[in-house]
Amino acid sequence: MGAVSLSEGAAYVRECLEVDMPPGGQHPRMGTHNLLISLGPASFLEVIVNDPDASTPAEPRWDDLEDLRAAQEFDLDCWHEVNSAGGSST
Incomplete structure (x- = not known):
């Protein structure tokens, strides 16, 4: 999922899934960095x-x-509810 900052993305995941995101890495060619779980x-x-x-x-x-509206379209609440019930999000 995209976010404005790593801290904002980590806070969103923590709020929705009640987990902390461990550090990820950097992608120098793309000018990005990440957190992975x-x-x-x-x-x-x-x-x-x-x-x-x-x-x-x-x-x-x-x-x-470059267009961070995509970050607002991902619904972790939906993913969490489906997967907590043993279903599939796909």
Whole structure:
């Protein structure tokens, strides 16, 4: 999920899922950094944001991170409710 800052994204995940996001890494080519948490053997949740300390990338960033409206469209409450009940979010 995209966010304005890592702290904002981590706070949103903490509020919705009641878990803390561990540190992730940096993506110098894209000018982003992230937090990652495992959701199971083959899935994870990533909070990815533009890194304010990175250089502006030569190409567009992944997943339309220039347009942060996408961050407002992801509904972790829905994901949490479905998966807490043993269902599938897909």
